[in-house]
Amino acid sequence: MADLDLAAFCAHPDDAELLVGGTLAIEARKGRRAGLVDLTRGESGSRGTPEIREAESQEAAAILGVVHRESLGLPDARLVDCLESRDAVVSALRRLRPRVVLLQHWEQRHPDHVAASRIVYAAAFLSGLRNYRPELGEAFRPFKLLYSASVTETEAVSPTFVVDITPVFETKLRAIQAFKSQFQPAPRESVSLPFDRFREAVELSARRQGQRIGKTYGEAFVTRETLEVEDVCGLSVSSF
Numbered sequence: 001m002a003d004l005d006l007a008a009f010c011a012h013p014d015d016a017e018l019l020v021g022g023t024l025a026i027e028a029r030k031g032r033r034a035g036l037v038d039l040t041r042g043e044s045g046s047r048g049t050p051e052i053r054e055a056e057s058q059e060a061a062a063i064l065g066v067v068h069r070e071s072l073g074l075p076d077a078r079l080v081d082c083l084e085s086r087d088a089v090v091s092a093l094r095r096l097r098p099r100v101v102l103l104q105h106w107e108q109r110h111p112d113h114v115a116a117s118r119i120v121y122a123a124a125f126l127s128g129l130r131n132y133r134p135e136l137g138e139a140f141r142p143f144k145l146l147y148s149a150s151v152t153e154t155e156a157v158s159p160t161f162v163v164d165i166t167p168v169f170e171t172k173l174r175a176i177q178a179f180k181s182q183f184q185p186a187p188r189e190s191v192s193l194p195f196d197r198f199r200e201a202v203e204l205s206a207r208r209q210g211q212r213i214g215k216t217y218g219e220a221f222v223t224r225e226t227l228e229v230e231d232v233c234g235l236s237v238s239s240f
Helices: 015-029 050-064 083-096 111-126 166-177 195-212
Strands: 006-010 034-040 068-074 100-104 144-148 161-164 218-222
Touching: 006 015, 006 083, 006 111, 015 034, 015 050, 015 100, 015 161, 015 166, 015 218, 034 050, 034 083, 034 111, 050 068, 050 166, 068 083, 083 111, 100 111, 111 144, 161 195, 166 195, 195 218
Parallel strands: 006 034, 006 100, 034 068, 100 144
Antiparallel strands: 144 218, 161 218
16 A cells, blocks of 8 residues: 555544544545555544444445545553654555645644644655664655645644535535544433534634635645646635
C-alpha cells in the first residue's frame, strides 16, 4: 500500500471524518489513492469499545472511498510527543509514502489533538533523514503538510485555502454517522448526542467555511509555507 497520493493522520477514529472527510472523498472521486491513519484506537472514549470503533472506522473509510486505513495503537488520552510516538508515525510514512499529509491544527482544546499535530509534524521531518532509524524503512518526506482549520476551536484562524466539499457533503455525513457507538448512550448514561443535533454543528462549520469561497460547504486548511500561484488570471474566487 505504498505511494499514496494523500493520507490523513489524526489522533482518534472519527477525527479525520469530522475534519477532512469531504476532502478525502473529493480526492477519492478523482481517482487519487487516499489513506487514513489513526494514531490511537480511541479506547479511552466514553462510548464504544476499541473493537466496535475499529469496525466503524473501516465502514467509514469504505464510505469515503479511501484505499487504506490503520491504527498505530498509541495510547489514547495519554498521547505525547515523544520518540516512540514519532517513530511509529515515521514507520507509517515510510511505508505508505503519501505525497500530501492532512493533519490536525496545532491549536486545539483536546490535548491528544495538540500532541497529534506535533507528532506528525516532527515525524514528517525525521522521516526524510536518510540516517535516521533506517530500520524503519527507506527515507521519505511528504511534499506538503496541510493542517485542518475547520473545527470550532480554530475557527478564528484564517485559512490558507478552502476545499469545496459541496458534492460530497452527504458522503461526509454518512461516514461520520458510521460511528454509531458515539451517538448512543454509554452504560449508566441517560443522555446521548442525537446525530441530528450533531449534524447541525457539522453543517454550520462546513457552511461557514464554504461561505468564504462562495460555495455551500467547505473544509478549511492552513499551510505554514506560502503557496505558489502559477496563473493569477485563473484564480477561482472573486475579491468582492
